[in-house]
Amino acid sequence: MAHVVNREIENYLRQLVPERDLLLKSLEEKAEQEYVSIVLPEVAQFLHLMALQSRAQNILEIGTAIGYSTIWLARVAKQNGGRVTTIEINQRRYEKALNSIKQSGLEDVISIIKAHAADILPTLSGTYDFIFVDAAKGQYSSFFEKLYPRLQTGGLIIFDNVLADGLVICNDEDIERRQRTMVRRLREFLKMITGYPGLVASVIPMGDGLVVGYKTG
Numbered sequence: 001m002a003h004v005v006n007r008e009i010e011n012y013l014r015q016l017v018p019e020r021d022l023l024l025k026s027l028e029e030k031a032e033q034e035y036v037s038i039v040l041p042e043v044a045q046f047l048h049l050m051a052l053q054s055r056a057q058n059i060l061e062i063g064t065a066i067g068y069s070t071i072w073l074a075r076v077a078k079q080n081g082g083r084v085t086t087i088e089i090n091q092r093r094y095e096k097a098l099n100s101i102k103q104s105g106l107e108d109v110i111s112i113i114k115a116h117a118a119d120i121l122p123t124l125s126g127t128y129d130f131i132f133v134d135a136a137k138g139q140y141s142s143f144f145e146k147l148y149p150r151l152q153t154g155g156l157i158i159f160d161n162v163l164a165d166g167l168v169i170c171n172d173e174d175i176e177r178r179q180r181t182m183v184r185r186l187r188e189f190l191k192m193i194t195g196y197p198g199l200v201a202s203v204i205p206m207g208d209g210l211v212v213g214y215k216t217g
């Protein structure tokens with residue numbers, strides 16, 4: 001299996017990310033100890049930058065885990081007078097995220113929903129100016145179809161882990177059988193989103209790969 005970014009470069013980039021506060025550092029440590037996958041610090045910093053640059057107010061996140069990326073995004077939302085709605089399927093993680101959010105003092109800015117995103121997306125009626133998807137890679141195309149109408153013109157949509165540890169460039173026989181469908185779906189998703197009418201999208205080989213899309217309408 002390939003790795004997306006050369007390890008030495010990745011370590012170098014990581015030490016250029018400004019020091020995080022105690023809460024974010026403790027969540028990074030907890031995620032490592034408990035084997036919870038969260039965005040890498042350089043990816044968190046990039047999300048923070050994108051949210052700031054786009055003056056994000058109404059943010060939607062799919063895949064809360066323990067609330068690490070949610071807190072990064074909610075700090076920008078608060079500054080801009082906005083909110084974050086985040087969806088998490090797993091009960092234990094949902095409870096941990098609630099605890100992290102409480103510690104962050106951002107309860108008034110974050111709404112967390114414990115559900116399968118596929119059940120919630122069709123019920124959403126508002127629009128969002130910033131959407132971050134970090135869950136269920138095999139379902140990215142289906143999530144995108146439901147999310148595009150909910151993204152404001154001029155808004156950003158970002159998906160994480162789109163290069164799946166470099167598996168997207170591997171031959172099928174070099175990919176574990178149980179991962180083949182997910183990898184095939186990711187390739188189809190990347191092909192679709194990068195050519196989608198009404199969206200300008202770019203794939204960024206940072207962390208495990210991100211795709212960033214801007215809705216032109």
Ligand SMILES: C[S@@+](CC[C@H](N)C(=O)[O-])C[C@H]1O[C@@H](n2cnc3c(N)ncnc32)[C@H](O)[C@@H]1O
Binds near residue numbers: 037087134
């Ligand atoms: C990579 S983690 C999210 C990490 C988080 N964004 C962060 O960086 O702090 C993915 C999370 O998505 C959740 N998840 C997976 N499938 C989901 C679904 N269909 N709907 C909602 N959450 C889902 C998992 O339980 C897991 O906690």
